[in-house]
Amino acid sequence: MMSECLPDFSITRPKSVEQAISEAQNAPSGRFLAGGTDLIVNMRRGLVETGNLIDLTGIPELRKLKADQTGLTIGAGVTLSEISANESICRNYGAIAQASSLVAGPGHRVAATIGGNLCLDTRCLYYNQSHWWRQANDYCLKFKGDLCHVAPAGKRCRAAFSGDMAPALMVHDAKLEIAGPEGRRQIAVVDLYREDGADHLQLEPGEFIVAVEVPPADATTVTSAYAKVGVRNAIDFPLAGIAVAYRKAAPTVHSFAVAITGTNSAPVLLNGLEKLSEEDEPEAYFAELDKLVQKQVSPQRTSTTAAHYRRLSAASLARRLARELSAL
Numbered sequence: 001m002m003s004e005c006l007p008d009f010s011i012t013r014p015k016s017v018e019q020a021i022s023e024a025q026n027a028p029s030g031r032f033l034a035g036g037t038d039l040i041v042n043m044r045r046g047l048v049e050t051g052n053l054i055d056l057t058g059i060p061e062l063r064k065l066k067a068d069q070t071g072l073t074i075g076a077g078v079t080l081s082e083i084s085a086n087e088s089i090c091r092n093y094g095a096i097a098q099a100s101s102l103v104a105g106p107g108h109r110v111a112a113t114i115g116g117n118l119c120l121d122t123r124c125l126y127y128n129q130s131h132w133w134r135q136a137n138d139y140c141l142k143f144k145g146d147l148c149h150v151a152p153a154g155k156r157c158r159a160a161f162s163g164d165m166a167p168a169l170m171v172h173d174a175k176l177e178i179a180g181p182e183g184r185r186q187i188a189v190v191d192l193y194r195e196d197g198a199d200h201l202q203l204e205p206g207e208f209i210v211a212v213e214v215p216p217a218d219a220t221t222v223t224s225a226y227a228k229v230g231v232r233n234a235i236d237f238p239l240a241g242i243a244v245a246y247r248k249a250a251p252t253v254h255s256f257a258v259a260i261t262g263t264n265s266a267p268v269l270l271n272g273l274e275k276l277s278e279e280d281e282p283e284a285y286f287a288e289l290d291k292l293v294q295k296q297v298s299p300q301r302t303s304t305t306a307a308h309y310r311r312l313s314a315a316s317l318a319r320r321l322a323r324e325l326s327a328l
């Protein structure tokens with residue numbers, strides 16, 4: 001039986017983005033390390049096989065946090081407790097502040113970073129288990145096995161993405177600055193992900209997130225909020241987590257953006273949401289929103305909680321937040 005001990009590894013501490021890129025080229029099977037609150041747990045469980053960690057926490061560029069009239073820049077190494085304590089974020093980016101204050105517990109959030117949260121591994125009842133448990137079940141499609149126990153007839157892993165920050169950033173149209181051997185590029189947060197629990201990040205080998213860029217938001221024209229349901233109310237991953245942004249685009253026309261985590265292998269940015277005009281009946285609009293969420297999320301048996309409960313929870317949280325933000 002394999003014990004749950006941290007395997008041996010070497011660690012390098014680059015001081016710049018360029019050094020981190022070359023460290024990654026020197027150690028192709030190496031893994032980037034930030035706060036370690038996900039990676040180290042998974043290494044102890046034997047879910048990550050690497051002998052090299054590249055610690056990104058000593059790179060000044062990744063520690064930048066700036067909020068002004070040009071928007072918000074959050075370095076990938078900024079911690080979640082720094083984000084939730086930032087006055088400007090709390091005032092103008094409600095969903096981002098709230099999501100960062102709801103991740104894990106206070107002791108995790110002083111170390112956990114926004115970059116690590118966005119690149120969090122996907123989770124599943126058949127994967128986040130001890131080595132002996134997984135071995136006894138012939139492993140699974142995500143790691144060392146041939147079969148997805150959640151959807152045995154399917155060809156892909158259904159593990160769920162459960163990071164709280166991605167939906168909050170998505171409803172604020174955030175972009176990511178990514179660095180790697182081929183240089184730097186910018187992508188929308190939604191484009192970081194793909195619907196495959198065993199390979200959910202669209203990053204090339206050696207690439208990592210440098211910063212998150214969020215367009216300017218002013219609480220008089222955009223308000224946003226984040227809420228989640230979990231098995232417990234504290235220190236728990238979302239079974240469903242919802243971010244909603246409400247924009248007063250014109251005096252009589254309003255729009256909503258809705259994004260969801262915890263239900264799919266990638267966070268979902270809701271499609272097909274019409275604008276709400278003064279002539280519309282708000283309750284009918286919210287009922288439509290509820291239906292859209294139920295249709296576009298696809299929770300599976302990746303947790304002990306019933307998939308249908310998670311679908312209904314996602315929809316009712318979206319409806320509640322939209323109603324509260326627009327105060328209709």
Ligand SMILES: Cc1cc2nc3c(=O)[nH]c(=O)nc-3n(C[C@H](O)[C@H](O)[C@H](O)COP(=O)(O)OP(=O)(O)OC[C@H]3O[C@@H](n4cnc5c(N)ncnc54)[C@H](O)[C@@H]3O)c2cc1C
Binds near residue numbers: 035037102121165208
């Ligand atoms: C008890 C417990 C409860 C938790 N509850 C929650 C929760 O409620 N919600 C939630 O979202 N998370 C939760 N987590 C998971 C974790 O604490 C957070 O997601 C945290 O934000 C991860 O950040 P980190 O800096 O510690 O990442 P790390 O563990 O250092 O890294 C996580 C992954 O991201 C990669 N990575 C790190 N930085 C970068 C970068 N800049 N670019 C590219 N890849 C990078 C690493 O290689 C690794 O694969 C919980 C963890 C525990 C142990």
